[in-house]
Amino acid sequence: MEEKKYKIAVFPGDGIGPEIIREALKVIRVISESSGVTFEIEKGLVGGGACDQHGEPLPEKSLSMALGSDAVLLGAVGGPKWESLPHHLKPERALLGLRKRLGLFANLRPVVAFKELLDASPLKSNVINDIDIMIIRELTGDAYFGQPRGIIMEKGLRIGINTIIYSEEEIRRIVRVAFEAAIKRRKSLVSVDKANVLESSQLWRDVATEVGHDFPDVELRHMYVDNCAMQLIWRPSQFDVIVTGNMFGDILSDEASMLTGSIGMLPSASLGQKTAMYEPIHGSAPDIAGRNIANPLATILSVAMMLRYSFGMLREAKIIEDAIRAVLKDGFRTGDIYREGTLLVGTEEMGNEIVKKLKALLKPV
Numbered sequence: 001m002e003e004k005k006y007k008i009a010v011f012p013g014d015g016i017g018p019e020i021i022r023e024a025l026k027v028i029r030v031i032s033e034s035s036g037v038t039f040e041i042e043k044g045l046v047g048g049g050a051c052d053q054h055g056e057p058l059p060e061k062s063l064s065m066a067l068g069s070d071a072v073l074l075g076a077v078g079g080p081k082w083e084s085l086p087h088h089l090k091p092e093r094a095l096l097g098l099r100k101r102l103g104l105f106a107n108l109r110p111v112v113a114f115k116e117l118l119d120a121s122p123l124k125s126n127v128i129n130d131i132d133i134m135i136i137r138e139l140t141g142d143a144y145f146g147q148p149r150g151i152i153m154e155k156g157l158r159i160g161i162n163t164i165i166y167s168e169e170e171i172r173r174i175v176r177v178a179f180e181a182a183i184k185r186r187k188s189l190v191s192v193d194k195a196n197v198l199e200s201s202q203l204w205r206d207v208a209t210e211v212g213h214d215f216p217d218v219e220l221r222h223m224y225v226d227n228c229a230m231q232l233i234w235r236p237s238q239f240d241v242i243v244t245g246n247m248f249g250d251i252l253s254d255e256a257s258m259l260t261g262s263i264g265m266l267p268s269a270s271l272g273q274k275t276a277m278y279e280p281i282h283g284s285a286p287d288i289a290g291r292n293i294a295n296p297l298a299t300i301l302s303v304a305m306m307l308r309y310s311f312g313m314l315r316e317a318k319i320i321e322d323a324i325r326a327v328l329k330d331g332f333r334t335g336d337i338y339r340e341g342t343l344l345v346g347t348e349e350m351g352n353e354i355v356k357k358l359k360a361l362l363k364p365v
């Protein structure tokens, strides 16, 4: 049998990035040993660290490393140290640059409530029971990339400008991804916009309806973004797949993360033409960096998504998720999901527990 080999570009980034990536790499190693698949890991610099060393957040070397890889795994970027840098040098530009240059237009953010963590959410457990939502966020358009943009002077006063813009092709391709996801799930899709105010949203709604004609088995509902923000807290279990633009998706996915108890639990996959990128949705959390207290589970869940979407290793992806569930069931918790009566562990111990469980689950029966 031909030996399988994949190249993974790993960008730990800033803040807690290196700590959580370290744990994710342990998981990748175990998967490699048991499956016989070789993962060639190449580490690179992006974000604030890259600014410090190379004077730019996304050095050419890192970008070509990403372009030449089979998948990208990213920790997190940013921190107070770099906040006052001009816009084009901010660490966040690295993320946006990677998304744009890799053509990663489809951002998948699954929001799954683990039964074991029901009491970690600020919401009542009867409201969040059985939450299984897939948020599909458009990732390369909208106000994030629209032109014109900038801060200009007019009559001696500053004006800040950004442009919300979507072409029908951009809308069609992301809505199609969402319908295709919905058809494999509970066949319900909510498309989120602000069509009562914005023309770009009116077009979004029209195109989503048109694409829906090709998917008669999926129920399509349109929802205004403000209403969706409210419904996510009020009756979250009504949602199966949500599709929305870049800006609304950014906001709604942070909101939805709290349904699971902690933003430290949410992974993401950004898909496009070839190389996909995987990252936790939380940020670099500079306030807790370097203290071995960050939750590595979102990053480890991102590895599971990588195995599933980039390498077709469905069994191993599921085993990683099962291992996480089992470790939570055993009571291990990092600080963000800790409750009285559970076992408080650090980043590294959490990683080790997952590895232990993984090894047991991966043993051939």
Ligand code: IPM
Residues within 6 Å of the ligand: 092, 095, 250, 281
């Ligand atoms: C996210 C983040 C990024 C975004 C930031 C860090 C640029 O919030 O991935 O959700 O706004 O897309």
Ligand code: MG
Residues within 6 Å of the ligand: 250, 251, 254
């Ligand atoms: Mg965000």
